[in-house]
Amino acid sequence: MSKRQVVSRDDYELYSIKMPFLLRKKQRDSFIARQLEKMHPRFSTACSVDSKIGLSKKGLTASVAVMDTVTLAKYKSKTSSRLFLEGNKKRTVFSMHTSFLYSFTVCFALTLLFFLSYFVFNSVKKKPAVTVPQIEHYESEPIEKDFSLFAFSSVLEKIKVNSGIVSSLCVEQNKMSLEVRNCFPEQILSSDVGIEPSVSELVYRQDEPLFSLSWKRTYFTEPKPLENASVLSQQLRNSLKEKSFIPQSELINAVGMTLYVDEKDFSLCMNSLSEFCLENKLDFKMLSCKKENSQVNLSFELVHSETELTIHSLVAANSHLFVPQKKYESPSLYVSPQRNFIGSVLQKDGHLVQFYLDEDGKIKGVYK
Incomplete structure (x- = not known):
């Protein structure tokens, strides 16, 4: 077993970069490169970069470690495993085979030697062209997330802060849409939400503003099919019946159903579904919630999911936004x-x- 290699604090820089949602890998790399040009005083093609992307209180952020490539090669010559950072040993970086690093270092050294020779023997001094540095990009862990869920989380938080109400929700495999009332689009779609959805015109019903918004879902991994759909369907049916939720219809060869839930019981129903999904590593492939009189028409289909952020957890945690609790005024005391x-x-x-x-x-x- 090779000895754990710890990178000295003097040999790396660590940055936290706020990321936009819905960016593919090449777009993320380009965005990080542009930000590092502003933040890192010596950022160039001589730098190697390791990034990890995750959700924090500030939104979607990238933790980016920057090292000189030659210095990195010296560390990697001593170990074939990932490196640890001094002062932040929980953060591992540059998980990469040594042979590749050697090849990269040799190529970099030859390129550098060529440019030095050019400037020494060329008598005509020319101003070098300005080029955008290309990141030698490392990712210690693959990014396999539906980034539209981070946007969904931000939208729900904005609705909550501005006392809005979700009249309906529709989640499809490639699209999400909401109908929102009691708040305005500009209150929801601030810059930190990270999406540019389609927004309907603003209308008023019973003196309340009402609008809808929708955006595409972005999958980095397709949902896996369920091999034990019939067993899970029976377990889900029994779990809901224990809480007096009776389905109106069920899907065949899949896990899903339609049921009507009294609005006062909507939170209980969604929390029950969320617990079931959590236990069985499931999430909604399709979900429709729409209020009809004093009930909520609830339809859904479940698929396998191992993502950290899930639709079921977001809807359950924000169920009060879908069916706000009614405030009853205490009647004046009257006794016969x-x-x-x-x-x-x-x-x-x-x-x-x-x-x-x-x-x-x-x-x-x-x-x-």
Whole structure:
């Protein structure tokens, strides 16, 4: 076993770069290169870059380590495994075979020697052309995520902050769409959301703004088919029936159903579905939530999923946005005369006077 190699703090720079959503790998590399040109004072083709992309409180961010390629080759000559960073040993970088690094270093050295020779023997001084540095890009772990889910999470957070309500949600394999009321598009689609969806015109219903937005879903891995669909369907059916949720119809040779849920029970239903999905590593391939009178029409199909961020967890955690809790005003206390009855007095003339407490706490008499 090779000895763990730790990169000295003086031999690397670590940057955190906020990333836009919905970028393919080449686009991500180009974006990181442009940002490093601004942030790293000596960034050039002599640099090697390792990046990891993940979701943080700031949104989608890239943790980017930058090293001089020759210095990196010296470290990699001592180990064939990944390197660890001094001061941040949980962060591993440059997981790459040594032979490839040697080849890259030799090519880089020959290229550098060629340019030095050119400037030494060429008597005519010319201003070198400005070129955009190409990243020698390393990724310690493959990125296999539906990045549109990060955008979905940001949109839901914006709706929550601005007291909006989701009237309907439709998730398809290649598209997501929402109908939102009680807030405005500019409150939701700020720059940090990271998407540019299609937005409908703004209309007003019962003095509330209403609009819809939709965007494409981006898959880096296709969902895997379910091999035990019939078993999972039965387990899901039984799980929902235990909580008094009865399906109206079910899919054949797939895991999915349609059911009507009372709006007061929508959160319970979504949390039950989320727990089932979590236990069986599932997520929604298709989901439709639409309020109809005092019920929610819920249709869905489940597929295998191992992504960190899931649709079921986002919808369950934000179920109050789909069916907001009604606020009931406490009615003024009214107690029937029988409960406010104090007593009665029979007068000499034979009339009966009954005494009660009124709403102000005063005694009132009623002749009978």
